[in-house]
Amino acid sequence: MKSNPKQQSQKLNARSLAKHKKRFLRIFPDSFLDERYVEWERTYKWEAHKLWNKLLNKEEFKRLMHERRYDEIATRALQVESRTNFLFSFEKMALRDGVRTADGARIFAEGLYQLLYERGPLKNRFVQWIMSVSQLPRKKSRVLSWPVVTFFPFIAQPDKHIIMKPTAMKFAAEELGFDLDYSSTPTFTTYERLLELAELVRNGIKELKPRDYHDLQTFLWVIGSAEYDRLAEELGVD
Numbered sequence: 001m002k003s004n005p006k007q008q009s010q011k012l013n014a015r016s017l018a019k020h021k022k023r024f025l026r027i028f029p030d031s032f033l034d035e036r037y038v039e040w041e042r043t044y045k046w047e048a049h050k051l052w053n054k055l056l057n058k059e060e061f062k063r064l065m066h067e068r069r070y071d072e073i074a075t076r077a078l079q080v081e082s083r084t085n086f087l088f089s090f091e092k093m094a095l096r097d098g099v100r101t102a103d104g105a106r107i108f109a110e111g112l113y114q115l116l117y118e119r120g121p122l123k124n125r126f127v128q129w130i131m132s133v134s135q136l137p138r139k140k141s142r143v144l145s146w147p148v149v150t151f152f153p154f155i156a157q158p159d160k161h162i163i164m165k166p167t168a169m170k171f172a173a174e175e176l177g178f179d180l181d182y183s184s185t186p187t188f189t190t191y192e193r194l195l196e197l198a199e200l201v202r203n204g205i206k207e208l209k210p211r212d213y214h215d216l217q218t219f220l221w222v223i224g225s226a227e228y229d230r231l232a233e234e235l236g237v238d
Contacts, residue, residue, distance in 0.1 A: 097140070
């Protein structure tokens, strides 16, 4: 990923990062190999990733696209999503409504295939994916949200993509002294900034050996989520 000059000049607050690294290790003493970490945070994401690779790997996705079985692609994608808890109930409903029609399933499948498996700059593919999601039929809740836009690439390609859960990620960025340039409507600028934040964190905690964006997302989640604030309080962790 290439960063613009503004991003390259950013650094994390070293003191804050050290504090949260210590806090993370108080919760998960063996870091990303900790039994509690694997059970709570790693396994379900990786199982969803393996299911994606089984159902919608590049060759299978390409075959279904060639056969114009867009509804089957959408069904399989939703099957993967149902194994996780990243989307709120209203987002799940909006997504299902959005791909229920033939046209919606086609827009979803074409946009996602382009993002994941076609060549070209990430910016172009990601912007097109945002446009695809924005064009999905809408009944009640809007389907264009950060979690919906970033969930599938995060699960399909955790070596390349991260998920944006806005409240937690905004808080984590602020804690670490990083300008996320957040936009409530998904934009590539904010997504690129989130990837930059994750890479700075990777470098800052490299001795903990994070494997991919699944691990990096969890580290940021532990900083920014209310549930881990409550757990830290229960454990007596500062």
